[in-house]
Amino acid sequence: MSTPSPLHAVHEALGASFTDFAGWAMPLRYGSELAEHKAVRTASGLFDLSHMGEIELTGPQAAEALNFALVGKLSAVKPGKARYTMICDESGGVLDDLVVYRLAADKYMVVANASNAATVAAALRERAAGFDVEVADRSAELALIAVQGPTSAAIIGAVTGADLESLAYYASVPATLAGHEILLARTGYTGEDGFEVYVDGAHAPEVWRVLTEAGQEHGLLPAGLACRDTLRLEAGMPLYGNELTADFTPFDAGLGRVVKFDKPGDFVGRAALERRRDADVETKVLVGLVGSGKRAPRHGYSVVDGTGTEVGTVTSGALSPTLGHPIAMAYVPVAVSEPGTALSVDIRGTVAPVEVVKLPFYQRPA
């Protein structure tokens, strides 16, 4: 049995198709995932992301504990700000990618992918053992509702008293919505301006209803996980399990910038990551690929070079709803990773030409 979200009844009433995602029954789509995708690019989409894991660390050594447990320098994040970071194993392999919110000088909230939430919570407990800090897994009680898209600020502004002008990207602020205390964050996974609302699960249906009403005049559509995947792919954002796995370090994924060697003390994976940073070896790196026509490279398909030799593997791919042509991410050797390089993908026996491009595929208009 999949765990239902606190919003399950709301989704059923909206006629959602459900999918099992990491043990949760979550909305895949409500109607057309292309319409939902387009709504996020041109108006806004309303997402239930309650499957995500939330782990709080509270105590005088919360910052030190996270500096040790994660690859980022979380002590440098100011209260009210957030940071994209990763948790690695001793060999530098990525256990999960995370958004960490610093809620106060002595309090952080770590947001983990649903599939890794238990692993991350366990690792944080273990790694925090020597520090004066409490680790609390709040995944079961907290709901997460996201409003993403160019009209999201108008919608959130209408229902919260929060000063959105001063709420920067990757910042958060306590606020009130429908009379309930929420954490309002300007974060997301779609490539658009957007907000995430963390709220007690018991109040989630009311928050959803109020957002839906406020969104009516702003083109807000409920949006499922199907379009979330194509949105993040267009935005060149990695998905754990596809672009990120324990077999790759942050450097392989082109995200070495999240590893902060300049922080005080040791951290889990430091030695291995230093070797990887300094390594003069042929490694594979994550690139973007674009094709023509309508057939999309998909997860697991082979990337081949001009001689027909397999050189890499597609991690994610789709016919881009916004751009109208196939896009994909793939791990390929450094030697063929320069933008403009001509490669091919074996699409079920047919070799389709693709070109290496710089990520992201899509950037929202400034």
Added chain:
Amino acid sequence: MSNPENLGYTAEHEWVDLAEGTATVGVTKYAADALGDVVYVQLPEVGAKITAGEPCGEIESTKSVSDLYAPADGEVVEINEAVVDSPELVNTDPFGDGWLFRFRTDGEPELLDAAAYAELTKEEG
């Protein structure tokens, strides 16, 4: 939407409208809903010989790709050009304008009736 009574069905979630040796083929509403928005269909060419149970085309949604299977031996006589240009017809009208191809067949394909097919999709949930 219920499955039309006048059509036959396959376990691969295709429908077949057989009339005087010519069969029209499409995918069911159940299949279209499971696929999500269809963005590309690759149909067999007119004149192509198709073999019962063998893949003869592809149907691709934003999330996945599925083979089309020939419901019987035969020769393709017509393909739906409208659905090639507008694959969303598979979602909006799977039993009508979203038909895929027609083929001439001598055989008598073994098909499920609407009730048996409804039972099958209920089992697959």
